[in-house]
Amino acid sequence: MSTAFRWPVRVFYEDTDTAGIVYYANYLKFFERARTEWLRAAGINQRELSQKERRAFVVTRCAIDYHAPARLDDQLILTVVVEKLGRASVNFQQQAWLDHPDHEPTLLCSALVRVGCVNTDSMRPEPLPAHVANQIRSQL
Amino acid sequence: MSTAFRWPVRVFYEDTDTAGIVYYANYLKFFERARTEWLRAAGINQRELSQKERRAFVVTRCAIDYHAPARLDDQLILTVVVEKLGRASVNFQQQAWLDHPDHEPTLLCSALVRVGCVNTDSMRPEPLPAHVANQIRSQL
Amino acid sequence: MSTAFRWPVRVFYEDTDTAGIVYYANYLKFFERARTEWLRAAGINQRELSQKERRAFVVTRCAIDYHAPARLDDQLILTVVVEKLGRASVNFQQQAWLDHPDHEPTLLCSALVRVGCVNTDSMRPEPLPAHVANQIRSQL
Amino acid sequence: MSTAFRWPVRVFYEDTDTAGIVYYANYLKFFERARTEWLRAAGINQRELSQKERRAFVVTRCAIDYHAPARLDDQLILTVVVEKLGRASVNFQQQAWLDHPDHEPTLLCSALVRVGCVNTDSMRPEPLPAHVANQIRSQL
Numbered sequence: 001m002s003t004a005f006r007w008p009v010r011v012f013y014e015d016t017d018t019a020g021i022v023y024y025a026n027y028l029k030f031f032e033r034a035r036t037e038w039l040r041a042a043g044i045n046q047r048e049l050s051q052k053e054r055r056a057f058v059v060t061r062c063a064i065d066y067h068a069p070a071r072l073d074d075q076l077i078l079t080v081v082v083e084k085l086g087r088a089s090v091n092f093q094q095q096a097w098l099d100h101p102d103h104e105p106t107l108l109c110s111a112l113v114r115v116g117c118v119n120t121d122s123m124r125p126e127p128l129p130a131h132v133a134n135q136i137r138s139q140l
Numbered sequence: 141m142s143t144a145f146r147w148p149v150r151v152f153y154e155d156t157d158t159a160g161i162v163y164y165a166n167y168l169k170f171f172e173r174a175r176t177e178w179l180r181a182a183g184i185n186q187r188e189l190s191q192k193e194r195r196a197f198v199v200t201r202c203a204i205d206y207h208a209p210a211r212l213d214d215q216l217i218l219t220v221v222v223e224k225l226g227r228a229s230v231n232f233q234q235q236a237w238l239d240h241p242d243h244e245p246t247l248l249c250s251a252l253v254r255v256g257c258v259n260t261d262s263m264r265p266e267p268l269p270a271h272v273a274n275q276i277r278s279q280l
Numbered sequence: 281m282s283t284a285f286r287w288p289v290r291v292f293y294e295d296t297d298t299a300g301i302v303y304y305a306n307y308l309k310f311f312e313r314a315r316t317e318w319l320r321a322a323g324i325n326q327r328e329l330s331q332k333e334r335r336a337f338v339v340t341r342c343a344i345d346y347h348a349p350a351r352l353d354d355q356l357i358l359t360v361v362v363e364k365l366g367r368a369s370v371n372f373q374q375q376a377w378l379d380h381p382d383h384e385p386t387l388l389c390s391a392l393v394r395v396g397c398v399n400t401d402s403m404r405p406e407p408l409p410a411h412v413a414n415q416i417r418s419q420l
Numbered sequence: 421m422s423t424a425f426r427w428p429v430r431v432f433y434e435d436t437d438t439a440g441i442v443y444y445a446n447y448l449k450f451f452e453r454a455r456t457e458w459l460r461a462a463g464i465n466q467r468e469l470s471q472k473e474r475r476a477f478v479v480t481r482c483a484i485d486y487h488a489p490a491r492l493d494d495q496l497i498l499t500v501v502v503e504k505l506g507r508a509s510v511n512f513q514q515q516a517w518l519d520h521p522d523h524e525p526t527l528l529c530s531a532l533v534r535v536g537c538v539n540t541d542s543m544r545p546e547p548l549p550a551h552v553a554n555q556i557r558s559q560l
Contacts, residue, residue, distance in 0.1 A: 012456055014165065014449045016158035018212050019330075019400065023154060024339040025308035029434045032305075036432055047493045050299075059304040063343040069403055072158050073467045120299065123349055152316055154309045159470075159540065164479040165448035169294045172445070176292055187353045190439075199444040203483040209543055213327045260439065263489055294445065296438035298492050303434060352438050 004079035005041065005139075007034040008099075011074040021069035027109050028062070031094045034078035035115070042135045053129055054120045060089070061114040068098070068108050075099040076108070085136055088125045089116045144219035145181065145279075147174040148239075151214040161209035167249050168202070171234045174218035175253070182275045193269055194260045200229070201254040208238070208248050215239040216248070225276055228265045229256045284359035285321065285419075287314040288379075291354040301349035307389050308342070311374045314358035315395070322419045324412055333409055334400045340369070341394040348378070348388050355379040356388070365416055368405045369396045424499035425461065425559075427454040428519075431494040441489035447529050448482070451514045454498035455535070462555045473549055474540045480509070481534040488518070488528050495519040496528070505556055508545045509536045 009030045017023040039046060039057075049055050070076060077097045084091040092113045097105035119126045128136075149170045157163040179186060179197075189195050210216060217237045224231040232253045237245040259266045268276075289310045297303040319326060319337075329335050350356060357377045364371040372393045377385040397408045408416075429450050437443040459466060459477075469475050490496060497517045504511040512533045517525040537548045548556075 010453075012449070012453050013157045013159070014163060014452065017153045018156035018158070018160045019153070019336050019338065020158045021338075021403070024342070025154065025305045025312070028305035028308065029432070032434065033430075033432050045493070047491070056299050058299070058301075058346070058349070060346050061344065062304070062346075064341065066338070066340050066342075069338070071467070073465070123301070150313075152309070152313050154312065159476050159478065161478075161543070164482070165445045165452070168445035168448065169292070172294065173290075173292050185353070187351070196439050198439065198441075198486070198489070200486050201484065202444070202486075204481065206478070206480050206482075209478070211327070213325070263441070293437045293439070294443060297433045298436035298438070298440045299433070300438050305434065 004081045004095075005034070005038045007037045007078045007080070009033065009076045009078055009096075011070050011072055011076065013072065016072050021071055022074075024066060027064065027066075027096055027111070030076065030078050030096060031111055031113060034080050034094060035092060035113070038080040038139075042139045044132055044135055049129070049132070050120055055117055055126060055129060055132075056120045057090075057115045058118050058123075059113060060116040062111060064109060064111040066109050068106060070096070070098060070108050077105060082136060082140055083112070085133065085140070088127050089114055090128075090136060091115075144221045144235075145174070145178045147177045147218045147220070149173060149216045149218055149236075151210050151212055151216065153212065156212050161211055162214075164206060167204065167206075167236055167251070170216065170218050170236060171251055171253060174220050174234060175232060175255070178220040178279075182279045184272055184275055189269070189272070190260055195257055195266060195269060195272075196260045197230075197255045198258050198263075199253060200256040202251060204249060204251040206249050208246060210236070210238060210248050217245060222276065222280055223252070225273065225280070228267050229254055230268075230276060231255075284361045284375075285314070285318045287317045287358045287360070289313065289356045289358055289376075291350050291352055291356065293352065296352050301351055302354075304346060307344065307346075307376055307391070310356065310358050310376060311391055311393060314360050314374060315372060315393070318360040318419075322415045324415055329409070329412070330400055335397055335406060335409060335412075336400045337370075337395045338398050338403075339393060340396040342391060344389060344391040346389050348386060350376070350378060350388055357385060362416065362420055363392070365413065365420070368407050369394055370408075370416060371395075424501045424515075425454070425458045427457045427498045427500070429453065429496045429498055429516075431490050431492055431496065433492065436492050441491055442494075444486060447484065447486075447516055447531070450496065450498050450516060451531055451533060454500050454514060455512060455533070458500040458559075462559045464552055464555055469549070469552070470540055475537055475546060475549060475552075476540045477510075477535045478538050478543075479533060480536040482531060484529060484531040486529050488526060490516070490518060490528055497525060502556065502560055503532070505553065505560070508547050509534055510548075510556060511535075
């Protein structure tokens, strides 16, 4: 995960289920938190984007492989890499790693996430605003 | 729970945590589902209320007592009783019961929930629209 | 969705986000509810399976396409079809449809979900118990 | 919130609902994150407590007042104060504040949360282990 953007996530009770592990849907929450912080680091403010330009990012496709479970109190590292920047979409490669205090991180989960830009009124696809595309391009 | 409005809720993996029981915040989701279905049964459509009249219900206070835990696959019964109808608020008394196939239900959780009517633009309190107050009154 | 197993899901406030639509991770909750009810209909009790046979189902892979958004109060129909029954895994094809009172349902979301059977102590893969495999086979 | 323990929480899409605000149940998640980090800061490891001593903390009562809504991207500060340490329970006073870059924080939500110590096998109340009570006492 050398050069990828990283975002730490701690596992709390809310994230686990009765099998004693992080519930599978919750990785999508973790991945979104990491993408949001990646956008914020790139200078993109989603709330303004929505209010001033009527644009929002919505996930249109997502493929996830679950390799190993995480448990209560685990410290995770979420990574974000832009795989492809399209006219109205961005493809992200994301991973969740278990951070160990005394040895190398373990890969828990990896995902390809395709995010589309939509008009918030119509929910129809729209090109990314130029300044957003530029900010993303500058992070590649 | 004799004459109260009832709404069934099944416990799924998503509702549980690593302690093997329903996570405490999730009862607020169950209570809201029951209030929503109670409103629907009273002929009140929250989506229309929001879109056409710019009114929404928001919880302003809530006191919950947890008596016994629920587990995966449990069948719950949620109850709704209106305790007080105010000008811009409704007080609900709600309970969650564990439904047993072969004996009386067990009380799991009880709550007092105060719901306020707000303007969706300002999020400030507003009187309940007259037709909504009437529909609620007709259910008492 | 002619012959598939169907499970109804109503969209509540808890399922939506500030974009006004169902949050993308929540479809995985809906899909799990439908798989659980499909298992229940096939006579498989996950809580007993876990307590008596130390076996649980965990999702190992999942690919989701989001076609159209769902909103508050929408009535969804979730479908479940077994695509492949393996020795220690089951592949499901699942869909979420928007139910309209007056015309044909609209496809909102489709997913391929691979579920593995694990030992609940080790979380390592284990063959499906014979009676479970038989119950699933009888549903095909 | 001068001397209280503080824990920062960012509002993500997952936390909001279609009314554009943080969903009321999610404050209970935020409060739990803050209590967990408070316990961690006091040297109490809940996972070890559960595995080695068969003890867990469960919420038995909780009273919440909602004063003002939080929105996407808001930065919150959660506070934790122990109000009373009992033999088998701890009463917490907790608040959620909206952090502003340029003026004083605004109070969003305040809660009294009573947490009981239970045996994880029976889920029945048990006294707090002496070392846990001492660690909590040293934080008062």
